[in-house]
Amino acid sequence: MKIGDKVRMLHGNEEGTIRKVSGSRVEIEIEDGFLIPAMKNELVVIHSSEKTFFEESTKTVPENNEESNQDSDQAPLIAMIPQNDQEMILHLVNPSLGSFLVHVEAEKEGLVKTLFANQLPKKQWAQLDRFKLKDLSSWPILNVLILPIHESFENKGPIISSTLKFKAKVFSKSTVEIPLLKQKGYLFEIFREEKELDIHSLNAELNEWNPTATQQVKPPSSRVDLHIEELVEKPDELSNSEMLRIQLETFEQNLNQAISSGLDEITFVHGIGNGVLRKEIHKRLSEIKNIKYFKDTQKDRWGYGATLVRIS
Template sequence: MNIGDRVRLLRSTEEGIVRKISSSGRIEVEIEDGFTIPALKSEAVVIHSAEEAYFGKKEEGIEEEKIPLPISKPKDQGLYLAFIPINDQNISLYLINDSRDGYLVQCTEVFGTNHRTLFADKLLSGESKKFDDRILKQLDEWPAFLLRFFPIQTQLGPEKKPFERKLKIKASQFFKHLGEAPLLGKRGYLFHLEQTTQDLDVQKLNLELENIKPKPITEPIKKPAQRIDLHIEELVQDPTGMSNSEILRIQLETFEKNLNQAIASGMHEITFVHGIGNGVLRKEIQKQLSELRNIQYFKDTQKDKWGYGATLVRIS
């Protein structure tokens, strides 16, 4: 397999041209509309070497007809999570309400037992709202999305129940959802949110919230170390076989725990060593820091020792 070969991905029906081959066995394949998707070299087969011997080459000037994938849509519902490409590297996330009803919507991303709210607002009938941007090549590292919908009933009638949907996007299925996004009029990857939905038990949810009580502090809060190393080798005994998302979850949990302890114990500053890598951990840490009121400032630090692979946090 070489750069420029036309290949088919074994786990899906996508075909494209190999644009990059790395020494780790990963490739980047350019599919239709100029989008590039990552894959393992072992998951792709060169088309011309296997098929032309049996079927011959296609006649020049005759293009294979491309039939867009159908998107099922119930009569009265049309709620979508849409991923609209900005270019071949970046993608925007939208919530689309092409139904007759309005909703209060909450969308969170889920890292194991940790949640972070990305969107919480009204989504009225005929509205679409952008709420985030992502890097397409990091698709395998995206956390799961949890979406909760509470119907807005402006007229007296039978109760419409809230419901929720949890999605974990997988590359092998993601690119099969290509179609035109309702209301936006743009090509993208669409996930219909009424299929296999689960009713949301509001009474149970309220009961869980009532039962959540702060644990009494029985002993003084222990100050964390002045420097916290977040490299996974320092946090677990054997990281072999761990996925990138699991590693990121453990690193963020360690960061949050030590930052909370630093704030509660009255420390003035603390340094988190996250390394350079692909920048995902640094970005997540600094995003969380930017949302906290009791942080005076934070900055990249100690280039000579960690090559700007550390963040100094000044606590106000």
């Protein structure tokens, strides 16, 4: 195994790309961008032809060609899903029965950044980027180019070129369930006329979604233990990525509660371990403006397995 190999867990559903190799251990970057540790003997390399082989071997021809015509007018969608009261995650979703070549780039002040340039198969989605809600007025423009993939001779589909501007009146007035993701968010059909958003409606809905904005918030404990044994009853039944997700959700929930309630400082006990949780916590803390500082703390008790956060 080497850096860049696509691998799958033998005892779980996770797939990802090897980013670091150290003896018999590796670090894998999974779909959400998290790095998780694993032993080499727990992994299997995914051959490049595996997906094609299984798709071809399980493909069936629909009777009367009904399936090939279903959802023929659909195209990939852009979705914004609230992560918390401060951040939204941008997704590209293809709920149709056709595959597409998609290029998405963010444009800001004359500069561009490619967010996605690849094939998007049917019934698949991809996470593109994260945006801070407080920076809504300076969000980049999205330039989207979509080309349908024709696997046989059929009517030529349209090439879609569209621009999305996330300004004061771009989002819908209420959230909807995003296809495939099964989460509430804001949905944009790329090839249709853009709807303008009432920013006041967006803020009102986010306030309703986040009770801390409308009522007195009770401060959390000044010490939050993120060891997975303290958070769930049966940690042995969880995969590494599921554990990390639960720990980070608990961290963000308590941090938001601490900020909203006016708490001066809070300590997160994450342990030493392989350092993945500590690294992700420090990364997120560095992106929040109303954090005065944070540091490793209390070596005698937790062996520098804790982080003190000072809130401004």
